[in-house]
Amino acid sequence: MAQAFPFSAIVGQDEMKTAILIAAIDPTIGGVLVLGDRGTGKSTAVRALAALLPKMRAVNGCRYSCDPADPASRCADCASLRGPDQPPPKTHLLPVPVVDLPLGATEDRVVGALDLERALSQGVKAFEPGLLAQANRGFLYIDEVNLLEDHLVDLLIDVAASGENVVEREGLSVRHPARFVLVGSGNPEEGELRPQLLDRFGLSVEVKTPELLQERVEVVRRRDAFEQDREAFIAHWQKEDERIRRKLVAARKRLADVEITDAARQRAAALCMALGTDGLRGDLTLIRAARAMAALQGDKAVTDAHFKRVAGPALRHRLRRNPLDNAGSTARVDRAVAELMGA
Known part of the structure; x- marks a missing residue:
């Protein structure tokens, strides 16, 4: 690989x-x-x-890499392995x-x-x-x-x-x-x-393609170094990758404990209503993304700061075209966020 x-x-x-x-x-x-x-x-x-x-840990021999810790998501073959008189299925990491x-x-x-x-x-x-x-x-x-x-x-x-x-x-x-x-x-x-x-x-x-000269040069420099000696380049960045890995694993563990208050839900709904998004999928995605952002940052509850970070990605593709507003979807989301939550 x-x-x-x-x-x-x-x-x-x-x-x-x-x-x-x-x-x-x-x-x-x-x-x-x-x-x-x-x-x-x-x-x-x-x-x-x-x-x-x-x-990730998967059931041995399963063609679908079923999760041994989640019986509800197993295939028919793996589900049959966990009968009342059978030991837990053997697993491996992949x-x-x-x-x-x-x-x-x-x-x-x-x-x-x-x-x-x-x-x-x-x-x-x-x-x-x-x-x-x-x-x-x-x-x-x-x-x-x-x-x-x-x-x-x-x-x-x-x-x-x-x-x-x-x-x-x-x-x-x-x-x-x-x-x-x-x-x-x-x-x-x-x-x-x-x-x-x-x-x-x-x-x-x-x-977008980088517009700053130094940023373009740095992209090319790093890619060239990677192609010249992949093992050395990966080793150089291993410590920083490991830091991100620990942060991500910790965020997954604390995700369920991140608090979402009714006030936060109202803020999310108010933002979606201000933008005129169809349905409620935007509300749900905004809440989930803000909660994941809070978990990533180690915060205990969702706040306006988290909504501001994820509002653009969660909502910009859900906006209706407005013939009276020539602003792009990103600008419209930013404007609504500023009006509701402050700059």
Whole structure:
């Protein structure tokens, strides 16, 4: 497996890095959409975070890497291992998966299909897991997500909503867990994302090519050093990566203890109402993202400061177009936040 560029060595792009971190702290936020120029570190950041995360424990021999500590999310085979008269299943540690979904992937490659080799050689109908199975409990990364074919978009919407992949074809009937952090990237100039899929992303961030000379030079310098001697470069940033890893693990542990008062919920609702967001998904995402931000910063309760940090990513892609307001979505969110919570 290729060595990932260290997360802590990524120059700038603070909003993107923060969004990916809080989505990893609380996967129920719903993933991250990264829009912007090519070559700005979008895929690098995703793979770097996955390498940063501590290894996860999975049931031995499970094709879906089921979590032994969460019986509700196990596949049928793993669920049967924990009968009343059986010992706990044997487990092992493995890296958090990062699975790429290519634009040209067939539906069978994504959801899984009949194992033709076993069918022809043994006459057995067996299921060959697809990319959704591989991504379970990890990250599913889609580059150029705005160019994804409609039938795959529909499929992803269903799986993202249920956390389960259902395959019924060629005499097979299979259900398996498919819970992952969905990360998509793309250039908005090349086409818009379907509204149904856009709404499924919890956070949306914008990235740009660095405009400061020193920042551009530093990006190139670090990338060149990484390519010249990967082991030495990774070793140089290992201490800082380890600091971020400890911070992330601690945030996951304290997440459930972060207090969200009724006053904080009212602030979130008031902000969403001021912006005219459709439905309540924006309210829920804003609350969850603010709670994850508080956990990351070691705070005990959600405050306006946390809402200010996450309001843009949580809400900018949920705004209706306003023909009487030429300001971009980011500016509209910033303005509403300033009016409600102060500059």
